[in-house]
Amino acid sequence: MTASLARTAAWSALCLLATFAGRMTIIDGTSLSLVWPAAGVTVMWFSMQRRARLRWADPLMLGVITVTANLATGAPLALALWFFAANLTQVTVFLRVHARLSPGLWGAGGDAPLARSADLWRLLVATAAGTGAGAVLGPTGIWLVTGHVSWMDAAVWFTRNGVSILLILAVGLRIGHHWRTGPHLRRVAPLRLAEYGALIACSISAYMVGFALNHGLPLAFPLLAVTVWAALRLHTTFVVLHDLCLGAMAVLFTLHGDGPFATIASHQTRALVAQAFVGMVAIVGLSIALGRDERNELLGRLTDTGRAAAAQAQLLTTIVDSMREGLAVIRADGSWAMRNPAALALLGGVTSGTGTVADPDHYGLFRPDGTRLPQEEMAHTRALAGEDVPSMELLVRNSGVPDGRILSVSARRLQGDDGVVVVFHDVTAERRQRDELTSFAGVVAHDLLNPLTTIDGGRRTSTRGCVPCPTRLRSATPSTASAGSSGPPAACGT
Template structure:
């Protein structure tokens, strides 16, 4: 009902002027009809169409038109409105009011929008001209063009303003600024400029000032929102046509009244379209700029996240292309592949071309990087990296082919490097360890098998006397004892490097006394006062027990072992402990090797597993200490010297 009242009111207010043709010159009701059906009626038939038909007929009858002409004009008004709605919904489905939610903010949408109105209203004008000519006779070409002009003018200003206003009122907050890039002061200035320029142009009819009117439209279109620009065109259009109808202004000065009306109508249509083109172009440009800024910000954020992730990876990572250019790298890659002076560069590709494996230089086809660049996925290829001035390192390399760089026509690959030097050494050590263990366990097992077989043979022959049986059993016990000792040392060797340290104050003197008592050697072990240390008591007991046990074991025949343990502070943080014996000593060439697994300096004369001193060194090293073997400076025998953290210094450091 609101639309019906508005349509009827505008139609009655814009009565026909002299020479206007079928209908009123100022026809805002035409735009109201399209906006009415566009917003209110999803289908083509319904109550709104019927109501529009009724009020249109009433409006045309009241203006004094012949009943037949009034019926024809009514049918034409309703038909062109329905056709405009159909075309707008089909050609502009994304617009608010036409099936979508977007405002009229893109020039590419403006073209089909204007085309829909031009086609619908052009066909309406053609039908009206032909119909009136058939009823009243005579040529109605000028009247048809005038009909088209006023309806197009009305539709452009009314429908555009209505759709933009409706979209703004129904859109969620926050909304775009109504003033656009301008402020209230500029709005007042632009409004004053419009009023002054239009006043001068319509008062000074003899002066060619009409071109200045376009400047006001450009100002509003470029500086204010599209809605405000459309409202400006609406008000300016009403004012232009109203003044023209009342014989004021340059368009009213045209000799033919109908031609003056037509020029005024197309002027309003022109400034309306010009304003929309400029405003929507500005909106699209701003949207693209905002999208570009968002894309740049997202790209910068994603790049920062990528750099942070890549930089936090402990493995070396690079992206390289087939020319050797380094596209991406992290700090770990620079540390692994470079000389330590800075990041890698495309010129420092020596790290990519100097790998060798198993002592043989890799050719181009064997390098993991070259394989990945050829499209092959590489998993954990181990190579030896040799860089001048640095120790050899073993790297585990994985390569993944990346999508080809189509712009520069280059293949790319992601390479991941991991330093496995220690793991490689541990594997070699484990392999050696397993071989020695198998050998050392096999010997006592062979002896046990041999002696038990001899026992079985003697029993089968009935010749086994008690003395021989005791001798055989003693041999078996000796072999099983050696196996038990080896297994015990193997277990100690494994746990000495894996169990967590439980640090607490340890009294070395009390520990030595307990070990000596357990070995029934109290009269052969002397311990001087030793400062307390901060250590794992279980592991340190094991280390000291091994040293004292070796000192008791490795003595010359007929010599009573004499062992002395003493200690002193070494600076403010360490305690140096010495274990001195009068044993057979260690040859100079063997003093470092005795700490290796399964190495025995006197393997021919003394039994053992060769693990005792390696266990000691592993325990001392885990406490950040060192151990060395020297000759006894006071006579025959050896001196083992190791360091441990001092208890009070460590406690003070922890307290600080």
């Protein structure tokens, strides 16, 4: 609670100074000020106090400050109350619109900095909504109290408050975010420091020539060159401070009666043009600087993505090149997209020399039985035709493989591409082992055939040599045999 009250007191003091400064620039014959820094200070105050415990104290202090400053500078009480209502409405509308458009931005409920062009345009929309609401109440109060008001008064109110909010809030959001997240100081190169110094010197000189010298030339808008220089080259926080200082110089020279805007006869028009110039300086500088930051961030991401992709590609290349199986990718036109060293070695090192797949005779490809392999039976041709080739065996016999080699080839079409991936696997040893096992099984079967035949013949002979005697079988039945008789049975007399 103590900390919240302390912050409220500090912001109140700053707002009081800004209000008095604005009241010192009242346009002759009107109740309007040429500048109103209190608009930006008030919006910044309420933005920083969004999470304060005693938020009710802030509108109360704003009312006290507004009424006190206006009464002290000669404004009637009724007009001071109208100004307080206009300022409070302006702040309320701005905060609600800004929080709705940029909820993640620091000062609007989030933690993100003012760092993108979209943030600037949303800030401009919220500023226009807030100052528009204030411009309805303020000039209305002037009309009700004084009895006269013009559309130029409303335009001046809208422009001066909008420029004040844009410049001061942009500075506050950038510096406040740095303060909250901790300083990120980096060593600045000597040449860059020299550029900062040169820009400051050129800016002061240009504005002195454009505003201080009485040459009668409209040299205000060419002064945007120094703003563009800063926005293209230097830090964004420095750019918003630079814009604020240049805007303050333009307004001060105009108030003093110097510069191209001081020659405008109408006070309202003079104020409107001066504020429009300051607003243009702020928008041009911020939009270029934030766009540059976005571009640099995007380039950094692209660079990191490219490096990651290159590292991933290098890893995959290393893995593919170290494989014992051959791997190749063939495009729809028959050209090699890639092939690893194992694929070339398994084909005996034979290449077409044209970057495309040659006919089977060029590589010495045959069917496993040694007959010629047609082009339409090659694995990649079948896969390009839409057929899935899980496995097929080929015989390779050329100058690189004079003894021949059996390959198991599989091919599959790539999804979303017009090519196929082909995998080669040397199955010569497996094929030889399989043939040896087949031969061994044949020999074993032949060697076991004679003993089995002999056993089968002996079994049949013994079966024919002794046939049980029916008489003996009948005499051995329990009904005729004596239970106590002993001795061997009678031999069969066959």
